[in-house]
Amino acid sequence: MADEQRAEYAAALRSARVTPVVDEAHQPLALDGQEMPAPFAAHSPAAISIGSASKQFWGGLRLGWLRAPEPMMPALLQARMSLDLGAPLLEQLALVHLIENRHAVWAANRERLRRQRDVLLDALERELPNWTFHRPTGGLAVWCRLPAPRASALVADAERLGVIAAAGRVFAVEGGLEQFVRLPWTRPTDELELAVTRLAQAWAQSSAGPGSAARGNPDRLTVA
Template sequence: MSTPVLGAKRLVGIIGDGPWRAPAFESLAAAVAAAITDGRLPVGARLPSERELAAVIGLSRTTTGRAYAQLREQEYILTRRGSGSIVQLPTVPGGRIDHLLSPAGADDTEIDLTCTAPVAAPDILGAYDRALSRLGAYLPGTGYYPSGLPVLREIIADRYTRRGAPTDPDQILITSGAFGGAAIAVRALLNVEPDEAARLGGARSTSRVLVESPTYPNAIATLEGAGAALVTYPLEFGPQGHHWDTDAMDQLMGQMRPRSAYLIPDFHNPTGALMGEAQRRDLANALRRHRVVPVFDESLVELGLEGGRMPSPMSALIPDSVTVGSVSKIYWGGLRIGWMRIPRHRVDHFASSRLGLDLGAPVLEQLVTVELMDSHDAVVADTRSRLRSARDLLAAQVRSWVPDWKLIVPSGGMALWAELPEARSAALSIAARNHGLRLVAGPNFAPAGGLDRWMRLPYTVPEPELEQVGPRLAAAWEEAKAMTGRGPTRRARIVA
């Protein structure tokens, strides 16, 4: 395959034309490195010569030469005589994926569709640079901020208020991702005081938690690990995709009397369903009537891909509810910054519960998030645009190569939820490894078992990889149909 060549004008269009902070060679190298890490400069592309870049960008040949030398030293480019300078990613000792998430080891030739997580957004490196300049002000203190940095809590509270859920910064607790927030919430809600347990009808009812099926696998593991007894509500499925029957949920709560609920009304993971305004109000009424304290996961709330006004946030409709969110789906999962919005009368109890788990999120990453929030709307718009294109590409691949699969394209989120003609998703996930594809079987998303007819297909990997999914998926599906066994259905731990 021929190597793509970037002209100097194209490179300048990607990284900008300055002004360059002194020393200019370091600023130029940092801009190129940032464009490589966030995917704007593709791996394998050939950069313009040092002389050509100098002429276009308005810097000396010495400056561009020193910038390229620094990029070589940092392993962002590989320069060979006759081949020019080729873009690459630096070697990461131990790999880019933790062994706990991929026990069998990562293969560079595999396409990993097990995770709904994007690569880093543009300006991550710049945000770290700016955050480091602000870190000194915090060093004289202990560095412990169990509630989170006040400046970040104010930003998050203001965003809730502008969405229609008036919020004070004291109601915000910064956590290690939305997953960390959900773990704190579950622990706090299930660990109730004796008088409240008596009011709720005894200790037995306080352990029950209502969840959707399918749902986020790590939430299932967290709830079960906290001692919750899961009350499963199967999402309805019709011609328009998955949806909630709030009357059925109302009846289920009346029969089972759960203490809490973990629900994903905004571009539900894994189905991509969005709960409508009327259903939200009906659900809020039912939750209040049955005295259920819900935890709403808003990790994907900003990823609507078709435009239009979003329904009211659930926190505006039911005051005694907890909401969790994070920056992982917009900026980068490596930041590990999330938050909780907590009812005022529960703040102290939740804060005490949090101190039993950790002493707060890292200060530097919180400062990085503050910096990124300055351009949040632009980053969100760019993320939506990339995901919309990727969604449509993957949907076309599935429809072309496995046309007997049923597919309803979601209006938001980060994955397709496909129905297979046969209950063989576990077998498919095994067969796929023979064709360079890593998948997660449907039963992983099932709190009470089943869902072997379903497969989640994230569209968060780069588009050149998505273009290869179709033929690999078709070959794996043919192999899966020929397998006599369907493989194990033990729930796996996945990222998101």
């Protein structure tokens, strides 16, 4: 949303006495050089925003953070401490270092992700021209609309071909989205191209009927 839309939305939430919880983990991942709007808290001081090291820096660093109004912090800290004893110290120190050098790290990540996105989308257009998608300008993944609602069959056949993908239904609270698959571009470019080739094969097999894919491919690729 643009700043104007965010301000309008924040005003509506305030009038309804709703505390927004906003996932802004992808905020630094604008891949086409566009200027991003201000964080939602700029329009809604009561907002709680969520950040993630695994999204912004490195997928293996499973740490995150909250930005919240100061009066909320005691209750949030108490709730946090009731869940576990805390994240490992070494990982926290690594994250502090990354945050201190965040602009250089973000720039390198954006360059890598932009290249991987372009390879994935080009391969999809080439290998699966009947699939449709809006070209994302940021983030980590593309949502593809299939010509028919067969995402679960596609994912099952793709797994037998050694590719792990995510059907839309796993993101749908009340079911549905069976005509969509979600494909991140976080893997190296050669793996992404191979994954799309296998997805095209799986799509042909899932269209032909259930259980038609070959079994037992040892070199597995994860794009979920």
